[in-house]
Amino acid sequence: xxxxxxxxxxxxxxxxxxxxxxxxxxxxxxxxxxxxxxxxxxxxxxxxxxxxxxxxxxxxxxxxxxxxxxxxxxxxxxxxxxxxxxxxxxxxxxxxxxxxxxxxxxxxxxxxxxxxxxxxxxxxxxxxxxxxxxxxxxxxxxxxxxxxxxxxxxxxxxxxxxxxxxxxxxxxx
Numbered sequence: 001x002x003x004x005x006x007x008x009x010x011x012x013x014x015x016x017x018x019x020x021x022x023x024x025x026x027x028x029x030x031x032x033x034x035x036x037x038x039x040x041x042x043x044x045x046x047x048x049x050x051x052x053x054x055x056x057x058x059x060x061x062x063x064x065x066x067x068x069x070x071x072x073x074x075x076x077x078x079x080x081x082x083x084x085x086x087x088x089x090x091x092x093x094x095x096x097x098x099x100x101x102x103x104x105x106x107x108x109x110x111x112x113x114x115x116x117x118x119x120x121x122x123x124x125x126x127x128x129x130x131x132x133x134x135x136x137x138x139x140x141x142x143x144x145x146x147x148x149x150x151x152x153x154x155x156x157x158x159x160x161x162x163x164x165x166x167x168x169x170x171x172x173x
Contacts, residue, residue, distance in 0.1 A: 001036040001054065001095050002152050002163065003067065003088060005117070006144040013083075016073075016140055018120060021131050024081070025123045031163055034067070034085045034117050036092045036149060038110065039103050049102045050151055051167035057098040058149070058169035065091055065171065069117055070141030075132055079122045083140055085115035091149070091171075147171050 005013065014029055042050070067087045075081055092113035096105075105111050120135075127135075150165040 001039075001099075001149050002033040003036060003091075003146050003149045004033050005067075005069070005142070009069065009142040009144050012140065012142050013117075013119065016119070016138065018081075018135060018138070021127065021135065023123050023125055023127055023131075024120050024135070026120045027118050031161055032117055032119070033152075033163065034069075034088060034115055036088065036095045036113070037099060039099065040106070042103055046102060047151070047166050050099060051169075053098040053102055054095065054149075054151060054167065054169045057094045059172045061091060061094065061171040062173040063147075063171055065146040066143055067146050068141070068143045070139070072140060073119065073136055073138040075136055076116070078126045078132055080118055081120040081135055082116040082118045085117055088115050088146065089113060091146070095149075 010029060010032065013032055018024070018026065039050075065087055067085055069083050069085045071084075073081055073083055092115070096111060096113070148168055148170045151167040151169070152163045152165050155162050155164070
């Protein structure tokens, strides 16, 4: 399940200057999102049950949600450069509760929501400490309203991951 930033936030992200660092693969603008719950491989015949469970969840949310990203870039370990995201915790909790009966969690780690927007990943090897330090702490802050989220299919391509919405769920509260 993915929340997509609004156009203004996307424009700001596109202007974020990360320089040119060998071994760093930028995530493309068409794939910037915040994951509410990662499901992994799911058979196509499970999608209708997921969409129905998520539709009920979306209908019971109180309405639009404010998402804040920032205040600066940070690292998950030494491989994923991201920008923290706050404000979606209740939605992520509701999404997990709705989807676990359909797609059970394989590990406890899957059940923890760590709101973030990935902007780059290292390519096959770790960057040295000075390169990681240079990329951490770059200021970026934005706030946008979330009025929907998508159930998406993720596929590898030569350009990185491609995300295809399978269902769009409107927060109708």
